[in-house]
Amino acid sequence: MEQSSTKKIRNIGIVAHIDAGKTTTTERILFFTGVTHKMGEVHDGQAVMDFMKQEQERGITISSAAITTEWHDHQINIIDTPGHIDFTLEVERSLRVLDGIVMLFCAVGGVEPQSETVWHQADRYKVPRIAFINKMDRQGADFDHTITMMNEMLGANAVAFQLPIGSEEKFEGVIDLITMKAYIHNGADAKVSEIPPSLKERAAQYRDNMIAQLAEFDDDLMEKYLNGQEISNEIIKHVARHAVMSILVTPVFCGAAFKNKGIELLLDAVVDYLPSPVDRGIVSGLDIKNGDTTISRHPLTKSPSSALAFKIITDPYVGQQTFVRVYSGELKAGSYVYNSSKGERERIGRILRIHANDRQDVGELKAGDIGALVGMKYTTTGDTLCDEEQPILLEKIHTPETVLDMRIEPESIKDRDKLGAALSKIALEDPSFKVRFDDETEETVISGMGELHLEIIVDRIKNDHKVGVIVGEPAVAFRETVTREAEH
Numbered sequence: 001m002e003q004s005s006t007k008k009i010r011n012i013g014i015v016a017h018i019d020a021g022k023t024t025t026t027e028r029i030l031f032f033t034g035v036t037h038k039m040g041e042v043h044d045g046q047a048v049m050d051f052m053k054q055e056q057e058r059g060i061t062i063s064s065a066a067i068t069t070e071w072h073d074h075q076i077n078i079i080d081t082p083g084h085i086d087f088t089l090e091v092e093r094s095l096r097v098l099d100g101i102v103m104l105f106c107a108v109g110g111v112e113p114q115s116e117t118v119w120h121q122a123d124r125y126k127v128p129r130i131a132f133i134n135k136m137d138r139q140g141a142d143f144d145h146t147i148t149m150m151n152e153m154l155g156a157n158a159v160a161f162q163l164p165i166g167s168e169e170k171f172e173g174v175i176d177l178i179t180m181k182a183y184i185h186n187g188a189d190a191k192v193s194e195i196p197p198s199l200k201e202r203a204a205q206y207r208d209n210m211i212a213q214l215a216e217f218d219d220d221l222m223e224k225y226l227n228g229q230e231i232s233n234e235i236i237k238h239v240a241r242h243a244v245m246s247i248l249v250t251p252v253f254c255g256a257a258f259k260n261k262g263i264e265l266l267l268d269a270v271v272d273y274l275p276s277p278v279d280r281g282i283v284s285g286l287d288i289k290n291g292d293t294t295i296s297r298h299p300l301t302k303s304p305s306s307a308l309a310f311k312i313i314t315d316p317y318v319g320q321q322t323f324v325r326v327y328s329g330e331l332k333a334g335s336y337v338y339n340s341s342k343g344e345r346e347r348i349g350r351i352l353r354i355h356a357n358d359r360q361d362v363g364e365l366k367a368g369d370i371g372a373l374v375g376m377k378y379t380t381t382g383d384t385l386c387d388e389e390q391p392i393l394l395e396k397i398h399t400p401e402t403v404l405d406m407r408i409e410p411e412s413i414k415d416r417d418k419l420g421a422a423l424s425k426i427a428l429e430d431p432s433f434k435v436r437f438d439d440e441t442e443e444t445v446i447s448g449m450g451e452l453h454l455e456i457i458v459d460r461i462k463n464d465h466k467v468g469v470i471v472g473e474p475a476v477a478f479r480e481t482v483t484r485e486a487e488h
Helices: 002-007 022-032 053-058 085-097 113-124 143-154 197-215 219-226 233-245 263-273 413-429 451-463
Strands: 009-016 065-071 074-080 100-106 129-134 158-160 162-165 173-176 181-186 189-193 250-254 283-287 294-297 306-315 319-328 330-332 336-339 344-347 350-355 358-362 364-366 370-374 384-386 392-394 404-410 434-438 443-448 469-471
Touching: 002 009, 009 085, 009 113, 009 263, 022 065, 022 074, 022 263, 065 263, 065 350, 065 370, 074 263, 085 113, 085 306, 100 113, 100 263, 113 143, 129 143, 129 263, 143 158, 143 250, 158 197, 162 197, 162 250, 197 219, 197 233, 219 233, 233 250, 233 263, 250 263, 306 392, 306 413, 319 330, 319 350, 319 364, 384 392, 404 413, 404 451, 413 434, 413 443, 413 451, 443 451, 451 469
Parallel strands: 009 074, 009 100, 100 129, 129 250, 158 250
Antiparallel strands: 065 074, 162 173, 173 181, 181 189, 283 294, 283 392, 306 319, 306 384, 319 370, 330 364, 336 344, 336 384, 350 358, 350 370, 404 443, 404 469, 434 443
């Protein structure tokens, strides 16, 4: 029974280039799964996932907000990630703990620079993915061209599992190429009907192409396809699921999140094709007692506990929350856990399930779960939490080098300590942000991933920590070194 409940968990991320509609898509998912009863919009600062003041003002996602929802008897933990290049680490650490991703593409822009960056990050962590071509209602929307770009620029082996009915202002809904039914949208409701006669031939061609591409990964399906035998929907889904989990194919779905079109079918696809923690299998790490030996943990509650801390947020009401992904065993509120990265024992005060800026106390997190721990004193991003008797050290999260420096000082000398405390707190939450004191110039220098990154941090110091600061011009981070001798 335990494995069957873990099989019904999906830990997914929604990732894309900036402005492809990630947060809007997530808001619609929350609406259709019943977490929210009113749809939040990015442009009016009401999006549930964008809960930081800076996010609501700018209409962009900065932190990876984690949220738990349900769909068709499955628990879905969603992480909404930023699309701006300055916040690459947020995406990186999310991918480290996810089991699958929904890769969003704009039907007009297609594959954009940050799409490529995120795709290659997902390749590094071998994360299975499905694609959703959003904004099919926009002028210039081109479904086929976006799929071509995915194949040419990403080597995605993208296969259409849906066909749009119309495009731009005439976009009405989608055709499901597995069931061969049309879903015509009227507001938030979709009416299931027969495929319009004008699209029947095209839909049949696309379905044939989908089966032919999937048949390459399954001998039974290939035999049925070549012999012209009837192929059931269950076989197609079964083969597609295994091909997705092996990162051999990227099923493509489409819609217009802002107009509520295609979201429910996308949720069905998350459940049907993306892996559960059980499908992702064992996690490996180093044996603390014997440094060179690799040991593994099965995603079972009865296994020794292992979890990875992937994000820290300081909340004004709760204090420091440490977001963790549990890989094996269970973590219980009030119990002790061993931080094998720091060699320290930690007591878990409370365990929270997070709904963006709303929270619910739970007694435990089991294998496959994502949640937040309160009461951690030593744990930072990338640390492993495990059973003290059977310790394991999981792979750390890759942190990119900073690219931009900026000097910072308090407006008044009496705020120097407050500024120091604020900078330390932010550096703890965000490992891609660094603080150092320059002995030569006797100035405090902050470093980050870009101008927007540092601008938002300065914003947080002023608004969240109430410290007035003076900042210098941003400068590209570099260091002069001697490369060779020269004669004069």
